[in-house]
Amino acid sequence: MRQRYWIKWIVVLSLGVFLVSCSSQETAEDLLARSGEIHERVLTVDTHADTPSHMLRSDWDIGERHEPAQRRSGKIDLPRMKEGGLDAEFFAAFVGQGERTPEAYVHAKERADRQIDAIHKMCEDYPELVELAVTPEDAFRLEEQGKRAAYIGMENGYPLGKDLSLVEVFYDRGVRYITLCHGGDNDICDSSTDREHPEDEGLSEFGREVVAECNRLGIMVDVSHISDKSFFDVLQVSKAPVIASHSSVRSLCDHPRNLSDEMLKALAANDGVIQICFVSSFIKTSEPNPEREKALAALQEKYESWREIKDQETREKMRQEYMAIFEAYPEEKATLKDLVDHIDYVVELVGINHVGIGTDFDGGGGVEGCDDVSEMPHITEELLRRGYSEEEIQKVWGGNLMRVFRQVTDLAVH
Numbered sequence: 001m002r003q004r005y006w007i008k009w010i011v012v013l014s015l016g017v018f019l020v021s022c023s024s025q026e027t028a029e030d031l032l033a034r035s036g037e038i039h040e041r042v043l044t045v046d047t048h049a050d051t052p053s054h055m056l057r058s059d060w061d062i063g064e065r066h067e068p069a070q071r072r073s074g075k076i077d078l079p080r081m082k083e084g085g086l087d088a089e090f091f092a093a094f095v096g097q098g099e100r101t102p103e104a105y106v107h108a109k110e111r112a113d114r115q116i117d118a119i120h121k122m123c124e125d126y127p128e129l130v131e132l133a134v135t136p137e138d139a140f141r142l143e144e145q146g147k148r149a150a151y152i153g154m155e156n157g158y159p160l161g162k163d164l165s166l167v168e169v170f171y172d173r174g175v176r177y178i179t180l181c182h183g184g185d186n187d188i189c190d191s192s193t194d195r196e197h198p199e200d201e202g203l204s205e206f207g208r209e210v211v212a213e214c215n216r217l218g219i220m221v222d223v224s225h226i227s228d229k230s231f232f233d234v235l236q237v238s239k240a241p242v243i244a245s246h247s248s249v250r251s252l253c254d255h256p257r258n259l260s261d262e263m264l265k266a267l268a269a270n271d272g273v274i275q276i277c278f279v280s281s282f283i284k285t286s287e288p289n290p291e292r293e294k295a296l297a298a299l300q301e302k303y304e305s306w307r308e309i310k311d312q313e314t315r316e317k318m319r320q321e322y323m324a325i326f327e328a329y330p331e332e333k334a335t336l337k338d339l340v341d342h343i344d345y346v347v348e349l350v351g352i353n354h355v356g357i358g359t360d361f362d363g364g365g366g367v368e369g370c371d372d373v374s375e376m377p378h379i380t381e382e383l384l385r386r387g388y389s390e391e392e393i394q395k396v397w398g399g400n401l402m403r404v405f406r407q408v409t410d411l412a413v414h
């Protein structure tokens with residue numbers, strides 16, 4: 001009797017395990033199909049990619065498909081955007097921080113202009129695939145037509161120098177967000193990753209004028225890269241909600257580029273949005289590797305200020321050596337699940353209305369499981385797996401960002 005009782009239980013248990021494994025297999029296929037359908041239905045937006053640096057290459061063409069995971073393929077091209085169901089991209093006109101002299105400002109503006117030219121040229125070269133977008137409505141219209149929307153963001157306000165009138169000049173060229181600074185302090189504000197001056201001085205007087213000018217024109221103010229004090233100063237000054245175009249959560253990965261809980265709460269109170277950044281080291285703190293650190297320190301010593309190297313040949317040589325170090329001592333890459341943990345965290349802390357996607361593809365972004373634009377639907381699959389509804393997914397994929405963009409445009413007075 002007792003034996004039969006146990007046999008009965010073993011049968012019930014194995015049947016249970018069998019059913020659970022069957023249903024999870026079905027779910028995996030279901031998820032894939034549902035993810036594809038959602039990408040067809042909702043507007044999908046990425047707020048940060050450094051692809052213009054590839055657009056300027058003579059051996060690379062954004063209209064052609066490049067094989068993913070190849071070193072010189074880049075992470076985004078127009079055919080792969082379509083494959084990955086990504087409707088709109090904010091292409092960044094990026095200028096690294098340099099000297100704060102009149103000559104350097106001229107040079108910085110030229111660099112920003114060259115990249116904006118490259119974005120315009122892409123739209124002229126492939127009018128059937130992509131169009132320049134300047135209003136929130138443009139993306140929805142282009143999605144209907146099956147075309148990609150190309151927005152322009154300017155990463156680093158450095159090309160403005162000290163000339164406020166340039167904000168409107170860049171607006172007229174299509175710029176719809178300005179990341180106030182980059183890796184170093186500038187005339188607008190202090191950076192999160194520059195503690196050469198121990199004091200964080202936040203937003204300058206000129207910075208306040210830049211924020212007001214962005215509000216007047218309808219340019220989104222981007223708080224990614226800026227220091228904590230700069231961030232809180234901006235929130236006090238800005239009349240419109242702001243965005244963090246590519247930043248992640250500091251509580252999950254302690255990096256000054258990421259936003260603390262206090263900052264996330266303030267951002268939500270401002271009705272703004274954080275667009276989770278895919279740079280592995282902002283998603284997950286990697287295990288320290290003393291040999292790699294030693295090799296990197298030696299490289300740094302050899303080339304001194306490597307960000308400033310102007311000579312192309314030396315730059316390429318340095319880049320090769322840098323890559324070789326990471327090949328010899330590979331870094332553990334963050335995974336798609338780690339990335340979606342950041343989305344979950346923001347949702348739990350401040351709700352679903354303040355989070356989105358800002359890959360930083362072609363600028364260091366890419367995680368295991370979503371390493372180029374063609375793999376974007378995996379994010380949706382993971383969100384479905386975690387029980388997000390289509391309405392919530394639509395918010396993450398661009399609904400929230402477009403709400404902020406509309407508010408910014410509505411508040412503009414020009």
Ligand SMILES: [Zn+2]
Binds near residue numbers: 155225246363
């Ligand atoms: Zn950046």
